[in-house]
Amino acid sequence: MESEKAKRTALRKSFTVCINNIEKAIDGGKSSTDDFIELQKSFQNKFRRLSESQEIVSVAILSKEDFATTFEKYFQEAEAYRDRYCKYSCILEKMIQASASSE
Numbered sequence: 266m267e268s269e270k271a272k273r274t275a276l277r278k279s280f281t282v283c284i285n286n287i288e289k290a291i292d293g294g295k296s297s298t299d300d301f302i303e304l305q306k307s308f309q310n311k312f313r314r315l316s317e318s319q320e321i322v323s324v325a326i327l328s329k330e331d332f333a334t335t336f337e338k339y340f341q342e343a344e345a346y347r348d349r350y351c352k353y354s355c356i357l358e359k360m361i362q363a364s365a366s367s368e
Contacts, residue, residue, distance in 0.1 A: 266325040269318060269321050269322050269325065270322055272318050273315065273318040273319060273322055276311065276314055276315040276318050277315060277346065279311050280308075280311045280312065280315050280346065280349075280350075283304070283307055283311050284308075284349065284353055286304060287304050287308065287353055287356070287357060290304060290360075291356070296360075296364070297364060297368070298361055298364040298365045298368055301357055301361045301364055305354075305357045305358075305361065308350075308353060308357065309354075315346060319339070319343045319346075322339060323336065323339060323343075326339060
């Protein structure tokens with residue numbers, strides 16, 4: 266389980282870097298529709314991989330004796346990433362639509 270936790274940590278960092286890249290693209294104001302689509306695909310891929318890793322960790326936690334406390338902690342952390350995913354997915358979709366209509 267420790268190796269999967271390490272993988273999840275690396276994926277969380279990668280996910281955060283992707284969010285930072287999205288924010289830079291939005292703030293820069295020079296990104297094209299294709300740039301936003303590329304960011305969207307990368308973001309979706311990172312979240313998919315993070316979700317898969319989280320699921321593996323969750324299953325492993327459920328087999329432990331103190332699973333209730335541990336699971337709740339990890340569940341809340343995972344929910345924060347899901348919330349960020351939803352937020353930035355909506356932002357990217359709006360940016361793609363706005364960019365496409367202005368091209």
